[in-house]
Amino acid sequence: MRALAWHGRHDVRVDTVDDPEIVNKRDAIIKVTSTAICGSDLHLYDGYIPTMKAGDILGHEFMGEVVETGPGSTLQKGQRVVVPFTIACGSCFHCGKQQYSACDNGNPADNQDIAETLYGQPMSGLFGYSHMTGGYAGGQAEYVRVPYSDVGPIVIPDGVDDDKVLFLSDILPTGWQAAENADIEPGDTVAVWGCGPVGLFAVQSAFLMGAARVIAIDHFPKRLELARRFGAETINFEETATYDALMQMTGGIGPDACIDSVGLEAHGLFVDNVIDQIKKSTFLGTDRIHSIRQAIVACRKGGRVSMPAVYGGIVDKFPLGAFMEKGLTLKTGQTHVQRYLPGLLNAIMEGKIDTTFLISHRMPLEQAPEAYRMFHDEQNDVTKIVLKPGMAVPAPAAA
Amino acid sequence: MNDGATNSGRDDAPLATSKHGDPAGETGGRIRNTAGDQIMARAVTINRPRAELYAYWRDFANLATFMENVERIDVTDDRRSHWVVAAPAGKSVEWDAIVTEDRPDALIAWETAPGADVPNSGRIEFADAQGGRGTVVTATILYDPPAGIVGKIVAKLFQREPAIQARRDLRRFKQLMETGEISTNAMNPAQAAAKEA
Numbered sequence: 001m002r003a004l005a006w007h008g009r010h011d012v013r014v015d016t017v018d019d020p021e022i023v024n025k026r027d028a029i030i031k032v033t034s035t036a037i038c039g040s041d042l043h044l045y046d047g048y049i050p051t052m053k054a055g056d057i058l059g060h061e062f063m064g065e066v067v068e069t070g071p072g073s074t075l076q077k078g079q080r081v082v083v084p085f086t087i088a089c090g091s092c093f094h095c096g097k098q099q100y101s102a103c104d105n106g107n108p109a110d111n112q113d114i115a116e117t118l119y120g121q122p123m124s125g126l127f128g129y130s131h132m133t134g135g136y137a138g139g140q141a142e143y144v145r146v147p148y149s150d151v152g153p154i155v156i157p158d159g160v161d162d163d164k165v166l167f168l169s170d171i172l173p174t175g176w177q178a179a180e181n182a183d184i185e186p187g188d189t190v191a192v193w194g195c196g197p198v199g200l201f202a203v204q205s206a207f208l209m210g211a212a213r214v215i216a217i218d219h220f221p222k223r224l225e226l227a228r229r230f231g232a233e234t235i236n237f238e239e240t241a242t243y244d245a246l247m248q249m250t251g252g253i254g255p256d257a258c259i260d261s262v263g264l265e266a267h268g269l270f271v272d273n274v275i276d277q278i279k280k281s282t283f284l285g286t287d288r289i290h291s292i293r294q295a296i297v298a299c300r301k302g303g304r305v306s307m308p309a310v311y312g313g314i315v316d317k318f319p320l321g322a323f324m325e326k327g328l329t330l331k332t333g334q335t336h337v338q339r340y341l342p343g344l345l346n347a348i349m350e351g352k353i354d355t356t357f358l359i360s361h362r363m364p365l366e367q368a369p370e371a372y373r374m375f376h377d378e379q380n381d382v383t384k385i386v387l388k389p390g391m392a393v394p395a396p397a398a399a
Numbered sequence: 400m401n402d403g404a405t406n407s408g409r410d411d412a413p414l415a416t417s418k419h420g421d422p423a424g425e426t427g428g429r430i431r432n433t434a435g436d437q438i439m440a441r442a443v444t445i446n447r448p449r450a451e452l453y454a455y456w457r458d459f460a461n462l463a464t465f466m467e468n469v470e471r472i473d474v475t476d477d478r479r480s481h482w483v484v485a486a487p488a489g490k491s492v493e494w495d496a497i498v499t500e501d502r503p504d505a506l507i508a509w510e511t512a513p514g515a516d517v518p519n520s521g522r523i524e525f526a527d528a529q530g531g532r533g534t535v536v537t538a539t540i541l542y543d544p545p546a547g548i549v550g551k552i553v554a555k556l557f558q559r560e561p562a563i564q565a566r567r568d569l570r571r572f573k574q575l576m577e578t579g580e581i582s583t584n585a586m587n588p589a590q591a592a593a594k595e596a
Contacts, residue, residue: 019587021588023590025579026578093444093533105577105578137586
C-alpha cells in the first residue's frame with residue numbers, strides 16, 4: 001500500500017509498504033477514505049518528538065471502510081467507521097471508568113517503559129505518534145490495522161459525508177472534553193486561549209453547555225473570524241493587552257472558566273521538555289507556558305481552568321501562588337475519545353455542531369508531503385487539510 | 400523463604416523497596432542460600448478474579464505465552480518444571496524450578512534445584528484488590544548471577560536493568576488476562592512472530 005512515512009525533520013514521503021494484516025483476534029483492517037493532518041503532526045514534522053524511527057507511518061485522525069475483521073471484532077465488512085486516536089482495550093480498570101486515554105493495555109508492554117519512567121505510569125497507545133505511545137502505524141495510509149476494534153471505532157450511518165464526521169477521531173471530542181473539564185455553569189463567561197481546531201470546537205461546546213459568553217484569544221485574524229462566527233467575542237493578543245481586556249470585559253471579575261488550547265496541537269508527549277534539548281528550543285520555552293500562566297492569573301477567584309493543551313515535561317515559572325490563593329481548579333488530560341463518540345455523532349446529525357467549516361484543503365494522499373509543507377508554513381490560511389487516498393493527483397498545469 | 404512482603408518492621412513498605420541491607424538475604428531459602436542475591440519485585444492490578452489468574456499461572460507451560468525470553472517450560476511433575484530461557488548471542492540458560500509453597504488462589508513460591516545455570520527463587524502472590532478492582536498480583540524474584548561465561552551472558556540478560564523483563568512480562572500477563580490478547584504494534588503475523596523471537 002501507499003503510506004506517508006516519517007524519515008526525519010521536514011522529511012516525510014509517500015512510500016510503498018506492506019499492507020497491514022489481522023494480527024490479534026480483536027483487530028480490524030480499515031481502508032482509509034479520509035485522514036487529516038493534525039497540528040500535533042507538525043511537531044513530528046519539526047522533529048521535536050523523540051522515539052520516532054525512520055519509516056514510521058503518521059496519522060491519527062482517520063476514518064474508512066472495514067475490509068477485514070478478526071474473530072473478536074464486532075465490526076462488519078463494508079461498515080464505515082471513524083477511529084479514535086487513542087487505542088484502548090475496554091477491559092481494564094481505567095476503561096471501566098471511561099478514562100480511555102489512561103488505558104493500561106493499549107500500549108504494547110515494551111513501549112510502556114519510557115512513559116512509566118517519565119510520568120510514573122504509562123498512558124494508552126496512540127496511532128502514528130512515536131514509539132513511546134505504542135509505535136503503531138498511523139492513518140495517513142491506504143489501510144490501517146486497528147487493534148481493539150470492538151471498543152474504539154464508531155459506525156457511521158450511510159449518507160453522512162466523511163467531512164462531517166472525520167473530526168470525531170480527535171479534535172472534536174478534545175474540544176468537547178476541554179469544555180466539559182471547565183465545569184461550565186449557566187451564565188458563565190468562558191475564555192478560550194487559542195483558536196486552532198480544538199479551541200474552535202471548545203467555543204462551540206461551551207455555548208452548548210450553557211455559557212453566556214465566550215471570549216476567544218488568538219493572533220491569526222482568520223481564526224478569530226471563525227470564532228466570531230460561532231458567537232465568541234475575540235481578543236487579538238498582538239493588538240490588545242489580554243489580561244486588561246479580560247478584566248474589563250468581565251466587569252472586573254475575570255472569566256469564570258479558562259480553557260488553554262494553545263499548546264493543544266502539541267497533544268503529543270514532549271519528553272524533550274525534560275531533556276536538555278528544551279533549553280535550545282525556544283519553541284517549547286516560555287511561549288508555551290505563557291497561555292496557561294495567563295489563564296491562571298486572569299481566571300476569577302474560585303474559577304476553573306481546563307488545559308487540553310499539552311505540557312509533557314517539567315515547567316518552571318508556574319504561578320502556583322495565584323493558583324492556590326484564588327482556589328482554582330485545574331482539569332486536564334488526553335482525550336477519552338471513546339467516551340464522547342455516540343453523543344457527539346448525535347450532535348453532528350442534529351446540526352448542533354458544525355465541523356466542515358474547518359476544512360480549508362482536500363488533497364490526495366500522494367501529495368501529503370506538500371500538504372505538510374503548506375500546513376506548516378501557512379497557518380493563517382490553512383486551517384485543516386484532509387487527505388484522500390483515492391483522490392486523483394491533479395495534472396500539472398500546461399506549460 | 401519468609402513471607403517476603405515486609406521489611407523487618409522498619410515500615411509497611413515491601414521488602415524489595417528497602418534502601419538498606421540485604422533484603423534478599425532476609426527472605427531466607429529452603430533449597431538455596433539467598434544472601435547477596437539480586438532482588439526485584441513488582442505489583443500489578445489485574446481486573447480478573449484471583450482464582451482465574453492463579454489457575455493460568457499454576458499451569459507453568461502457559462507462562463511462555465507472555466514471558467518474552469522463555470523459550471520453553473517442560474512440566475516434569477506437579478512440583479517440578481524445566482525452564483529454557485533465551486540468552487543473547489543465540490545461547491540459552493536452563494534450570495529446574497521446584498514449587499516450595501502452593502496455596503490455591505493465593506500463592507506460588509519456587510526455588511531452583513542445585514545445578515541451575517541461574518539459581519533463582521521467588522513468589523507470585525494473588526490477593527483481592529480493594530473496591531472490586533480485581534486482583535493484585537505481586538511478583539518477587541531473587542536470583543544469583545553466576546560467574547564465568549554464563550555469568551556474562553546472564554548479566555547481559557538480567558543485570559543491565561534487572562526489573563525490565565519482569566515488568567514487561569507482568570504487563571503482558573495483564574493484557575492477556577484482561578483483554579484476551581497481547582497488545583502489539585506489528586503490522587502482520589510475521590512481524591509479530593519476529594518480535595517474540
